[in-house]
Amino acid sequence: MIEQVAELLQAAANTMVDNGVIPADAKYRIQVDRTKDKSHGDLATNLAMMLAKPCKQNPRAIAQLIIDSLPASDLIVKTDIAGPGFINFFLNQNQLLDTIAAALTNERLNMSSVDQPQVIVVDYSSPNLAKEMHVGHLRSTIIGDAVARTLEFVGHTVIRQNHVGNWGTQFGMLLAFLEEAKKKGDKVSMELADLEHFYRQAKLRFDESEDFKTRARELVVTLQSGDEYCLSLWQEFNDISLGHCQATYEKLNVSLTVEDIRGESAYNDDLPKIISDLSEQGLLQDSEGAKCVFSDDFKRKDGELLPLIVQKKDGGFLYATTDLAAIRYRNFVLQADRVLYFVDARQALHFQQVFSTAKKAGFIRDSATLEHMPFGMVLGDDGKPFKTREGGVAKLADLIDESIKRATDTVRSRASGLTEEEIVNIGNVVGVAAVKYADLSKSRTSDYQFSWEQMLSLEGNTAPYLLYAYARVKSILRRGEVDEQSLSQGGVLQIEMDQEVALANKLAQCHEVIGHVATKGMPHLLCTYLFELASTFSTFFEACPVLKADTEEQKQSRLKLALLTAKTLQLGLGLLGIQTLEKM
């Protein structure tokens, strides 16, 4: 609806340019906003105020001229000029009714796809396989997954890329330790069951023994040169570690599969070529024995240039090299139009340097974009980086288990007439949803404070509140013995009371919100919307009897609003990677 009004305004502006009212060189931008206050109508524009100066007339006079120039349309029933020169639009309610009715007839709630579908690579989760996944991987995994789902929904071709760290320096250490363990005849699979423990033990050996250290360094080199024995050890290690990851993804209802894994090792063969290509283009310089790319764009103090190191003096490659290789692959093999990196904000500088180098080296087509989607850290209740009670880094799997346990306890204490099986299932869904939603609902860019109490609370902008709202709507539909199919197809919509209008308007905004999430990579916008929808529904439900409505028509109409609310909540939560519950 916003788009349609914007089009009308554009048409009006064009006529005014033709009339000579607006100078041809005047700069303006059509902006249509939803009003906060109903007395200002449904939509408003500040166009007249923007044009006042170039037209050399007072804004209210311009506003009147704009209104006079608007093409006839049955969309708008009334316009007002308000305040310093806002134009307020009161919309025809039939438009709203049509939108609601159409949404019910369709699986995707009649939301259109984008005009120009793109190929979008989404790089997210990307844990280091040397250790088990920990809290640090939570945000990338969850936010990236929500955005990937949303981009897919709006019609893009999404290629998920789990750029796991499996080729770095610390792998030599792990391989050496694995080798030792095998010689001693230990059961390796048992040893690796707790990766964290295994890593710490390996680190201990590394620090205490020179022989071990030497062996570890040898193994890195032989591994990277493709030695079969090393590769087999490495493969074994990878399989087990990846198994842990997949288990976590499944528990978290994250859509990543083994198909999406393309780790650092996948680019190994291309790394020497990256160096030679950079060299051929004259971008490479030797500095203190390392091969670097320097750029005027990145300076340190005293104007000294900041290097992007792509090859160490011992010949080893770094993650910058791998990232460059990945960029080239994503551009020329995957044909990406956009590449989104859901990676910690602390790596902002690294990405700036890598992106800049990639552009200069022609590793990316001009039409494509590389976008770092940074996010802040997870902090504990004390405002410091999140730690376990013992002060260590919290394993992701443990974190989820604790959330599920807490949620299950709450459900059990409140449960009435639920079987044990139902309680366990509800606890699972709520526990996982709580962790995910708490993260998703905060703006991505800032740090966020992790709080069990807040995320599992049944009140406020939380997963439990939304899941409850959904379950309550479904309960009404069950009690009303609604046949969803026939309710969706026929019948009348009559929207009279303020609360009905408010709900219908809110339902109609879904499409717009999802569009913003897709372009900005900001799932919290969807969270805010869903919470508003749920509370708008609660207000409606309080004021407007549904099953006890005055007339059959009114009942059918309100049931339709309830049904669309349920469908919208389910769809929105689904895009966030959160399951819904019919009962709770």
Place this chain on the structure above:
RNA sequence: GCACCUGUAGCUCAGCUGGAUAGAGUACCUGUCUACGAAACAGGGGGUCGCACGUUCGAAUCGUGCCAGGUGCACCA
């Protein structure tokens, strides 16, 4: 030292391609259940939008300079 991010109600956070009296939630206070699920709803108090200049008809939003906190800056990823 340089760069990036953050500073909005007691607390947790929205709002930031400038727009109408700055919004939620929570906490606190007051109402509403012989129930279409009260895990809810209605209402109330609570703000120098870090500070100061500037641009503008209009600034939480843009610019500049400070202040405070966080993060990054050469062979780890």
